[in-house]
Amino acid sequence: MSQSYNRGLIEDFSRWREFSAGMWAWIFHKFTGWVLVGYLFTHIAVLSTALSGATEYTTTIQGLESLLIVRILEVGLLAVAVFHILNGLRLLFVDLGVGLEAQDKSFYASLILTGVIVVASVPTFLAGVTI
Amino acid sequence: MSTQVPEQVEDESASETVSTGKQKRDAKKRERAERVQEQREVEAAEKARTADDTYHLKVFRYDPEVPEKQEPRFDDFYVPYKQGMTILDALMWARDHYDSSLTFRHSCRQAICGSDALFVNGSQRLGCKTQLSDLSEPVRVEPLPHADVVKDLVVDMEHFYDQMEAVEPYFQTNSLPDGELEEQRQTRENREKVKMSTRCIWCSACMSSCNIAAGDNEYLGPAAINKAYRFAMDEREGEDMKQRRLEILEQEHGVWRCQTQFSCTEVCPKDIPLTEHIQELKREAIKNNLKFW
Numbered sequence: 001m002s003q004s005y006n007r008g009l010i011e012d013f014s015r016w017r018e019f020s021a022g023m024w025a026w027i028f029h030k031f032t033g034w035v036l037v038g039y040l041f042t043h044i045a046v047l048s049t050a051l052s053g054a055t056e057y058t059t060t061i062q063g064l065e066s067l068l069i070v071r072i073l074e075v076g077l078l079a080v081a082v083f084h085i086l087n088g089l090r091l092l093f094v095d096l097g098v099g100l101e102a103q104d105k106s107f108y109a110s111l112i113l114t115g116v117i118v119v120a121s122v123p124t125f126l127a128g129v130t131i
Numbered sequence: 132m133s134t135q136v137p138e139q140v141e142d143e144s145a146s147e148t149v150s151t152g153k154q155k156r157d158a159k160k161r162e163r164a165e166r167v168q169e170q171r172e173v174e175a176a177e178k179a180r181t182a183d184d185t186y187h188l189k190v191f192r193y194d195p196e197v198p199e200k201q202e203p204r205f206d207d208f209y210v211p212y213k214q215g216m217t218i219l220d221a222l223m224w225a226r227d228h229y230d231s232s233l234t235f236r237h238s239c240r241q242a243i244c245g246s247d248a249l250f251v252n253g254s255q256r257l258g259c260k261t262q263l264s265d266l267s268e269p270v271r272v273e274p275l276p277h278a279d280v281v282k283d284l285v286v287d288m289e290h291f292y293d294q295m296e297a298v299e300p301y302f303q304t305n306s307l308p309d310g311e312l313e314e315q316r317q318t319r320e321n322r323e324k325v326k327m328s329t330r331c332i333w334c335s336a337c338m339s340s341c342n343i344a345a346g347d348n349e350y351l352g353p354a355a356i357n358k359a360y361r362f363a364m365d366e367r368e369g370e371d372m373k374q375r376r377l378e379i380l381e382q383e384h385g386v387w388r389c390q391t392q393f394s395c396t397e398v399c400p401k402d403i404p405l406t407e408h409i410q411e412l413k414r415e416a417i418k419n420n421l422k423f424w
């Protein structure tokens with residue numbers, strides 16, 4: 001074979017230049033999936049404070065909820081979870097071979113629906129819990 | 132811009148008998164002719180650049196054998212537009228009028244030989260099937276991503292062909308008809324089922340667009356899996372042949388690598404529903420392994 005040129009980084013990035021629904025759906029799905037796994041650990045950590053008694057648990061929750069950043073992160077968590085679920089359902093249909101010709105539309109629909117649900121949830125989350 | 136050898140301006144046979152004076156005069160004449168030629172080229176390029184009905188192409192150039200082209204670069208070509216002009220037409224025009232060393236593969240010019248898949252404005256397209264008028268300027272023309280560039284727009288297709296061969300892309304059966312001249316007929320429904328999958332022209336656009344194939348060299352890739360689909364779904368091959376085909380497809384780097392990104396389906400110039408075929412083979416593979424009856 002003759003010499004050939006490896007286009008290196010340009011090569012790796014060029015494939016992301018053109019927006020393609022299925023590609024982004026894949027990236028978002030992987031990303032949200034791993035964020036959920038990460039959250040699972042914090043979730044378990046917070047819940048385990050209940051092992052040291054009811055008051056311990058309540059103060060932990062109250063402490064966390066009093067922080068604005070935590071409430072904002074919760075909105076983010078909801079966004080991630082809702083997108084993962086909706087796109088997950090889309091992927092199940094794709095696996096069944098149902099509605100493949102609308103795969104891009106169903107991805108946009110997941111995005112929009114996620115957006116709507118998240119926006120609707122903002123007041124509830126930012127108000128925080130009052131225990 | 133041109134790496135072409137300039138045309139000879141005078142007859143060489145006379146050079147032995149002529150005086151040094153004439154030689155000097157000739158040298159001057161040649162110089163002048165060259166200057167005029169250069170001037171003309173610049174003017175032509177300038178005219179093409181300013182005209183409204185020209186298309187601006189930015190074309191990837193690379194040639195390991197020419198020192199000035201060892202570092203990849205983009206050359207600008209201004210091509211006068213004619214109605215119905217395709218990317219391939221424009222490249223040919225640029226090659227014929229500006230730089231005869233511009234290298235790309237083409238043959239049929241009618242989307243049937245599969246030799247001119249290119250990376251145009253960020254996606255894989257067939258040069259001869261893509262209208263210039265559908266593209267925004269400047270039109271960037273690059274060789275297919277994820278393949279070794281041999282020269283300019285020519286990539287090494289060997290790996291793609293290897294993957295195609297790996298799925299045994301030919302009809303095989305253990306149940307031949309009795310009479311030697313008897314035809315192996317296919318039902319209309321079965322023909323309809325494999326119809327789209329038979330249209331592949333081995334252009335490699337799908338393979339080049341696939342992120343999974345880019346990260347995993349052993350992945351069979353959409354075209355090869357589609358080729359396997361064409362035969363696995365052909366009822367004339369028989370049950371044991373289908374079993375063998377599914378075994379090939381079920382391997383670690385077979386159908387399960389597909390992450391349903393649909394990029395292959397989107398770029399295929401023959402509109403083959405590649406992802407659909409891959410998904411169907413995944414289901415076939417599962418059904419095959421879960422056979423309780």
Ligand code: HEM
Nearest residue numbers: 029030032033034036037040084085087088089091092390
């Ligand atoms: C109703 C809820 C859920 C649905 C419908 C769902 C659906 C899916 C589907 C269909 C896939 C496969 C994507 C593919 O084909 O490549 C997937 C992947 C994944 N999911 Fe979920 N999921 C859900 C909840 C969760 C949760 C709670 C977590 C985290 C604890 C999670 C973590 C992941 C991860 C990490 C992946 C990527 C796996 C990989 O790398 O291939 N999912 N999900």
Ligand code: SF4
Nearest residue numbers: 331332334335337399
């Ligand atoms: S499946 Fe389509 S894109 Fe892939 S090689 Fe065949 S014709 Fe080209």
Ligand code: FES
Nearest residue numbers: 239240244245259
């Ligand atoms: S030249 Fe044959 S497919 Fe384009």
